[in-house]
């Protein structure tokens with residue numbers, strides 16, 4: 001798994017986009033990387049897959065330091081998939097089918113297997129109807145779903161997703177959330193960056209909070225969001241379930257359904273009479 005030691009990355013001489021951070025992705029199954037605009041999330045992801053090379057510090061994957069030789073990067077990317085924030089960065093082919101098939105062809109998967117994997121991946125992201133469409137005909141949200149399908153089709157061991165649900169409608173967001181949960185249930189490590197704190201709170205079990213390139217807090221989801229002052233100071237929102245907990249003096253629930261079940265139980269045992 002990924003372990004990052006004292007990573008610093010500078011695009012220019014003085015400014016540190018990432019400033020001496022340490023990460024250990026064995027701490028969770030669904031890891032959240034959160035931070036305001038410009039806090040360094042995308043820069044971190046690009047360092048993890050070897051697109052950018054650390055200015056200082058080191059990155060280990062399965063106890064081996066990243067090597068930037070073409071062959072080693074090729075092997076890394078067979079195991080680690082990335083969905084970029086901007087789908088145009090990752091879509092190269094003119095037809096959706098060929099785009100999703102691209103990486104599979106690259107690693108020599110037979111064409112009949114590719115056909116099956118492309119269909120399955122597009123179906124999962126609710127985009128099978130786009131299979132024969134030219135990519136330049138697609139909307140932003142449609143391109144985003146195709147980019148996610150390309151990574152799902154590869155069946156990687158680790159999937160990094162930079163803002164996977166940004167710009168998606170509720171139905172597609174729900175589809176992506178279910179896919180991420182499913183990947184996680186199947187033992188795939190999912191690392192996600194997002195500005196949607198309700199989403200991060202719902203699905204992540206370990207979180208790193210970045211601010212101006214540094215990690216200001218890390219821990220399990222509930223621990224991190226209980227630090228409301230820090231979360232707000234770095235320009236992020238508090239998830240609504242945490243607000244309910246703080247402002248209504250109710251238990252801290254992880255899922256919306258847990259809150260409803262709690263209320264139903266209270267109603268059934270006549271504990272809500274004082275509110276009615």
Ligand SMILES: Nc1ncnc2c1ncn2[C@@H]1O[C@H](COP(=O)(O)OP(=O)(O)OP(=O)(O)O)[C@@H](O)[C@H]1O
Pocket residue numbers: 011012017035036037038039040041042043044085
């Ligand atoms: N190509 C680049 N050249 C110079 N500076 C860059 C470049 N890309 C990013 N930066 C700077 O690095 C810092 C971190 O940017 P990065 O894109 O990693 O942040 P982010 O957390 O992903 O932001 P967002 O939430 O807006 O996507 C910012 O200060 C940004 O201006």
